[in-house]
Amino acid sequence: MAVLALPEISPTRVDLLTVAEMVEPGSRVLDVGCGDGALLKMLSERRGVDGRGIELSQAGVNECVAKGLHVIQGDADTDLVAYPDDAFDYVILSQTLQATFAPRTVLEHMLRIGRRAIVSFPNFGHWRIRTHLTFRGRMPVTETLAHAWYDTPNIHFCTIRDFVGLVDLVNARVEKAVALDQAGHPVRVNAPWWFWNIFGQQAVFLLRRR
Amino acid sequence: MTTRTATSIFRLSEVDNPSSLVERFGSEDPLRLDCGVDLTPFQIAYQTYGTLDSRKANAVLVCHALTADQHLANRHPVTGAQGWWTTMVGPGRPIDTNRFFVICTNVLGACMGTTGPASTNPATGKPWGLDFPMVTIRDMVRAQAKLIDRLGIESLFCVLGGSMGGMQVLQWAASYPERVFCALPIATAAKHSAQNIAFHEVGRQAVMADPDWRKGRYIEEGTRPSKGLGVARMAAHITYLSEKALHRKFGRNLQDREAPTFSFDADFQVESYLRHQGMSFVERFDANSYLYVTRAMDYFDLAADYGGALARAFQGSRTRFCVVSFTSDWLFPTADSRATVHALNAAGGSVSFVEIATDRGHDAFLLDVPELFATTGGFIDAAARARGLSPVPSKGASADLPRERRERAEETPALSATRIGSRR
Numbered sequence: 001m002a003v004l005a006l007p008e009i010s011p012t013r014v015d016l017l018t019v020a021e022m023v024e025p026g027s028r029v030l031d032v033g034c035g036d037g038a039l040l041k042m043l044s045e046r047r048g049v050d051g052r053g054i055e056l057s058q059a060g061v062n063e064c065v066a067k068g069l070h071v072i073q074g075d076a077d078t079d080l081v082a083y084p085d086d087a088f089d090y091v092i093l094s095q096t097l098q099a100t101f102a103p104r105t106v107l108e109h110m111l112r113i114g115r116r117a118i119v120s121f122p123n124f125g126h127w128r129i130r131t132h133l134t135f136r137g138r139m140p141v142t143e144t145l146a147h148a149w150y151d152t153p154n155i156h157f158c159t160i161r162d163f164v165g166l167v168d169l170v171n172a173r174v175e176k177a178v179a180l181d182q183a184g185h186p187v188r189v190n191a192p193w194w195f196w197n198i199f200g201q202q203a204v205f206l207l208r209r210r
Numbered sequence: 211m212t213t214r215t216a217t218s219i220f221r222l223s224e225v226d227n228p229s230s231l232v233e234r235f236g237s238e239d240p241l242r243l244d245c246g247v248d249l250t251p252f253q254i255a256y257q258t259y260g261t262l263d264s265r266k267a268n269a270v271l272v273c274h275a276l277t278a279d280q281h282l283a284n285r286h287p288v289t290g291a292q293g294w295w296t297t298m299v300g301p302g303r304p305i306d307t308n309r310f311f312v313i314c315t316n317v318l319g320a321c322m323g324t325t326g327p328a329s330t331n332p333a334t335g336k337p338w339g340l341d342f343p344m345v346t347i348r349d350m351v352r353a354q355a356k357l358i359d360r361l362g363i364e365s366l367f368c369v370l371g372g373s374m375g376g377m378q379v380l381q382w383a384a385s386y387p388e389r390v391f392c393a394l395p396i397a398t399a400a401k402h403s404a405q406n407i408a409f410h411e412v413g414r415q416a417v418m419a420d421p422d423w424r425k426g427r428y429i430e431e432g433t434r435p436s437k438g439l440g441v442a443r444m445a446a447h448i449t450y451l452s453e454k455a456l457h458r459k460f461g462r463n464l465q466d467r468e469a470p471t472f473s474f475d476a477d478f479q480v481e482s483y484l485r486h487q488g489m490s491f492v493e494r495f496d497a498n499s500y501l502y503v504t505r506a507m508d509y510f511d512l513a514a515d516y517g518g519a520l521a522r523a524f525q526g527s528r529t530r531f532c533v534v535s536f537t538s539d540w541l542f543p544t545a546d547s548r549a550t551v552h553a554l555n556a557a558g559g560s561v562s563f564v565e566i567a568t569d570r571g572h573d574a575f576l577l578d579v580p581e582l583f584a585t586t587g588g589f590i591d592a593a594a595r596a597r598g599l600s601p602v603p604s605k606g607a608s609a610d611l612p613r614e615r616r617e618r619a620e621e622t623p624a625l626s627a628t629r630i631g632s633r634r
Contacts, residue, residue, distance in 0.1 A: 065532060066588025069592075084556045
């Protein structure tokens with residue numbers, strides 16, 4: 001698969017490149033929490049994707065609209081319910097699952113609306129977070145998770161193994177999974193889950209309904 | 211019998227012979243209305259701004275709200291006030307008249323030159339009054355489509371409008387999807403709510419309770435139901451604002467006095483303001499038109515025309531939509547816009563949606579709200595690129611005009627270069 005350059009995306013969002021590579025060209029995509037639309041724009045320009053977005057912030061929506069993207073102001077928890085079944089080939093949720101009120105319901109809606117779902121999230125089982133909690137005894141604050149516990153939007157952290165458990169629970173199957181290390185490079189392919197769960201700083205899953 | 215003021219006489223002259231472009235449709239081209247009547251003859255008064263390009267691809271139709279009219283970006287011929295949407299439409303504005311050819315028609319049933327209840331009924335030589343057939347939002351749009359046909363424009367680049375104008379936008383997109391490249395319905399709904407019908411009914415009853423209304427025959431009898439229409443406007447005006455905006459503007463401040471007078475005088479500034487709104491409105495608007503146009507909004511329920519499923523109204527549509535609502539708008543709350551957005555999503559449509567945070571209520575769409583211009587400007591630009599419209603003023607019809615006339619067209623935007631209708 002061709003490597004996609006994405007200059008406007010910061011190094012901390014390399015997960016978006018991994019996400020983009022999972023999307024078949026010419027498909028219909030809903031990006032939930034699409035921010036300023038960088039991923040959608042790239043998908044539409046380079047992969048001929050027919051994209052739609054949902055974004056919480058008005059500033060984000062305005063930026064998207066000015067890029068010619070089709071984005072509605074809304075929220076993963078409340079707005080997915082209004083979409084019909086099978087409306088998209090892919091529903092993408094990048095780095096947002098942990099900030100939703102009801103992650104399970106959100107994931108179920110994603111798999112109902114789209115034939116496939118792509119989810120990226122920070123792995124709370126990463127060794128740095130484990131050591132932080134073990135040795136300092138306080139909630140971890142890192143570059144990628146920069147909020148203190150009392151003002152974080154991230155209310156539902158999970159580990160890679162937790163997520164795999166949820167995938168089973170919602171009756172989906174993993175078509176592809178990638179764990180990324182701190183530098184954004186994929187952690188050794190074919191490693192067992194426990195290995196990813198320690199060395200993956202974030203994970204990207206391609207899911208499909210069972 | 212009350213004496214007519216100079217203003218009201220001028221207003222009446224606008225009804226049949228407006229100071230606008232007018233397109234007349236004779237018996238060979240009747241307008242089939244939803245109520246089953248063929249309206250003929252009828253006329254449409256409209257204004258244009260900017261220049262139609264050679265491909266006729268840059269036309270923008272602005273649909274006006276309940277009591278506005280076609281004079282959106284020029285001085286009003288009756289009140290002398292500046293156009294009602296100069297913040298949105300004009301050189302360098304989101305709807306840039308250097309780039310787009312902007313058309314605004316007076317709606318069917320109104321009183322600024324398009325046929326309505328104040329127009330002369332050709333069968334009697336008298337004003338139509340309540341003999342005028344009931345019109346709907348769809349009828350207004352049908353009439354506009356006839357004008358667009360006459361102008362030789364196959365597809366509009368954009369149809370936009372707020373409130374009742376937004377209803378027309380949605381109707382355009384549903385009735386003529388292939389003729390609307392992009393649509394911008396602002397602060398509107400796909401159906402009029404029970405609460406809104408209720409407010410309209412209060413207004414209509416106020417008009418009809420005025421003894422000077424004379425069962426709608428006030429023009430012939432030389433009276434004017436100013437009190438009733440004024441009260442209707444006062445009540446309606448409250449719904450266009452928000453509690454917060456009213457408080458910010460007036461609070462409990464007294465009007466030109468130190469203490470309450472213990473009377474029913476307009477002690478409070480807010481009372482004085484509303485009375486002024488009522489009084490100035492009756493100078494420029496026809497009472498029967500108010501009845502008809504409010505009724506048209508009440509009847510609007512787009513989903514009802516499509517078996518109750520709004521999504522079906524937009525099935526297969528390739529129009530690009532940008533839906534806008536305002537947080538403090540309680541007349542057309544965000545939930546109404548969301549319903550439209552959800553229907554468009556369900557139909558697989560191309561839709562963007564922004565809820566703009568403001569405390570200025572429903573009227574925000576007419577005011578200087580920078581976020582509104584950022585959203586609409588971005589959407590329009592992106593759509594224009596997608597349509598292949600040139601970003602610079604195009605060399606279209608105006609290039610063929612003699613120099614002198616071209617200059618005049620530029621000075622007075624109301625006098626468009628493409629004069630297809632006759633003026634006066």
